[in-house]
Amino acid sequence: MNRIVIAGNGPAGHRLAELLRTRAPRAAVTVLGAEAEPAYNRVLLPSVISGKLSPEQTYLAGHEGGAVTVRRGAAVTGIDRERRTVRTADGLLHPYDELVLATGARCFLPPLPGLTGADGEPADGVVALRTLADCRRLEDLLPRAGSIVVLGGGVLGLEVARALGDRGHAVDVVHMGPHVMERQLDAPAGRTLAAVLERLGIRIHTGRAAASRTGGRLLLDDGSALPADLVVVSAGVQPNTELARAAGLRVGRGIVVDDHMRTSDPRIHALGDCAEHAGLVPGLIAPAWEQAETLAEALTGGDRPYTATRTVTRLKARDVDLAVIGDGNHALPGAEVVTLADPARGQYARLALRDERIVGAILLGFPASVAAVSQLYDAGAPTPVDRLALLAGRAVAARTDAPGDLPAEAVVCRCNNVTKRALVAGWRAGARTPEALARTTRASTGCGSCAGAVDGICRWLSAAREAADASAVPAGEAFAPAAPPRQEQQPLPELLTR
Ligand SMILES: Cc1cc2nc3c(=O)[nH]c(=O)nc-3n(C[C@H](O)[C@H](O)[C@H](O)COP(=O)(O)OP(=O)(O)OC[C@H]3O[C@@H](n4cnc5c(N)ncnc54)[C@H](O)[C@@H]3O)c2cc1C
Numbered sequence: 001m002n003r004i005v006i007a008g009n010g011p012a013g014h015r016l017a018e019l020l021r022t023r024a025p026r027a028a029v030t031v032l033g034a035e036a037e038p039a040y041n042r043v044l045l046p047s048v049i050s051g052k053l054s055p056e057q058t059y060l061a062g063h064e065g066g067a068v069t070v071r072r073g074a075a076v077t078g079i080d081r082e083r084r085t086v087r088t089a090d091g092l093l094h095p096y097d098e099l100v101l102a103t104g105a106r107c108f109l110p111p112l113p114g115l116t117g118a119d120g121e122p123a124d125g126v127v128a129l130r131t132l133a134d135c136r137r138l139e140d141l142l143p144r145a146g147s148i149v150v151l152g153g154g155v156l157g158l159e160v161a162r163a164l165g166d167r168g169h170a171v172d173v174v175h176m177g178p179h180v181m182e183r184q185l186d187a188p189a190g191r192t193l194a195a196v197l198e199r200l201g202i203r204i205h206t207g208r209a210a211a212s213r214t215g216g217r218l219l220l221d222d223g224s225a226l227p228a229d230l231v232v233v234s235a236g237v238q239p240n241t242e243l244a245r246a247a248g249l250r251v252g253r254g255i256v257v258d259d260h261m262r263t264s265d266p267r268i269h270a271l272g273d274c275a276e277h278a279g280l281v282p283g284l285i286a287p288a289w290e291q292a293e294t295l296a297e298a299l300t301g302g303d304r305p306y307t308a309t310r311t312v313t314r315l316k317a318r319d320v321d322l323a324v325i326g327d328g329n330h331a332l333p334g335a336e337v338v339t340l341a342d343p344a345r346g347q348y349a350r351l352a353l354r355d356e357r358i359v360g361a362i363l364l365g366f367p368a369s370v371a372a373v374s375q376l377y378d379a380g381a382p383t384p385v386d387r388l389a390l391l392a393g394r395a396v397a398a399r400t401d402a403p404g405d406l407p408a409e410a411v412v413c414r415c416n417n418v419t420k421r422a423l424v425a426g427w428r429a430g431a432r433t434p435e436a437l438a439r440t441t442r443a444s445t446g447c448g449s450c451a452g453a454v455d456g457i458c459r460w461l462s463a464a465r466e467a468a469d470a471s472a473v474p475a476g477e478a479f480a481p482a483a484p485p486r487q488e489q490q491p492l493p494e495l496l497t498r
Pocket residue numbers: 007008009010011012013032033034035041042043044045046074075076077102103104105106129130131156240243271272273274283284285286288316447498
């Protein structure tokens with residue numbers, strides 16, 4: 001029997017085990033996870049902080065009915081490549097035929113006085129947010145936290161700031177870069193976003209770095225200070241590569257893998273936030289899950305290579321509508337750029353086009369156009385001649401509640417790459433509620449921002465079925481209309497996820 005050991009029980013390791021459970025039922029799959037918790041969806045942690053979800057609601061479904069063994073609280077401490085065993089912290093040895101490193105990443109903690117203790121861990125009153133245990137620690141500190149500083153104005157820092165603001169806390173964000181989210185946004189978009197957040201009560205300080213924390217105050221590099229009963233650090237992540245490095249595997253920023261997620265040792269594979277593919281460590285859930293698909297196939301005799309995932313970054317913050325599609329910020333040589341800005345109303349849009357096709361977009365305050373722009377990007381289809389109409393959400397037919405007009409290949413859940421076609425197939429196979437569709441197709445189980453769209457498709461199918469029953473038209477004909485020409489198609493709102 002093929003023994004497959006997976007080190008790491010995060011979303012990537014969990015998804016791989018789940019795929020192997022069904023595709024390689026004769027393999028003995030062992031997942032060794034450092035955390036004591038069952039596998040959970042880390043993406044949902046901001047919703048735990050805002051109080052929208054309980055920790056248990058982030059748990060990923062267990063591996064029922066297969067030969068998967070999960071050992072929790074079992075950190076892998078070493079790999080013996082010659083004997084093909086891994087050792088866990090309790091001293092046990094686990095033999096493998098194939099080893100998968102899914103050890104993810106951890107928060108980067110700037111080593112500043114008052115921020116970290118002698119052991120390099122967060123000091124009292126400081127939280128770096130990566131795990132459910134971190135959320136619990138934050139929860140314990142919140143009642144005593146009159147003033148909160150979030151260190152880092154990237155996507156996660158801003159989401160956490162908004163979640164804490166939602167709970168009535170005064171929040172300052174300190175960000176070293178010239179503007180917030182500079183990895184994804186150009187300067188005008190960053191400034192407009194900061195103004196939107198300021199209007200929502202979050203104070204943004206850009207171009208400032210923390211110097212130290214003392215007596216409940218955070219000192220900044222310009223000599224100023226902010227009250228900081230609590231500091232939440234969101235200053236980037238570091239892939240967990242130590243095991244691989246100690247075992248002599250090739251490591252760059254992450255554990256270097258080829259198109260089949262193989263490391264420099266063909267018996268050892270890596271995926272998710274710890275893996276570096278084509279020089280990139282995406283640090284996002286959709287690539288991690290797509291890599292799990294690739295690796296499950298490779299481990300069961302398939303040969304589908306992984307190519308970079310097309311990413312869409314969405315800020316999960318109440319009353320802020322921001323989507324970054326593809327290379328939002330990057331200077332794209334030779335690209336035609338279309339911008340539309342109304343900073344006073346918190347709106348900024350930027351489309352980068354090459355050969356009439358979208359290669360990147362920033363959409364802040366343009367919710368009506370996000371789905372259409374992302375569909376054009378996904379399909380690599382030419383944009384309508386009237387780009388401003390596209391940005392204004394008018395380049396599509398007037399019906400706004402018509403999932404039926406969505407192309408079958410439109411990706412509804414980006415985290416799990418679930419198309420409308422797959423949802424319709426799931427519904428026809430008997431999954432008649434959004435929850436059942438989530439179970440059978442996995443749509444909406446990633447960051448959850450497509451839940452409204454899945455619900456809309458479910459309602460549309462149910463209504464079509466009822467109408468078909470009422471008029472005695474064969475159901476298949478009633479709810480499978482031919483797709484109209486692309487430019488007349490009305491996309492669903494909320495189609496995108498980060
Ligand atoms: C608060 C937050 C919000 C996020 N929001 C989004 C979002 O909206 N969209 C998005 O795409 N991405 C988001 N991300 C990123 C996303 O969560 C990651 O891309 C995803 O979790 C990667 O999964 P992974 O399994 O590769 O790594 P991880 O989730 O890091 O899991 C790795 C697991 O391996 C374990 N491990 C580490 N070392 C060992 C060892 N030696 N032995 C055994 N186990 C070990 C760790 O304890 C952990 O449980 C967010 C991340 C955070 C922290």
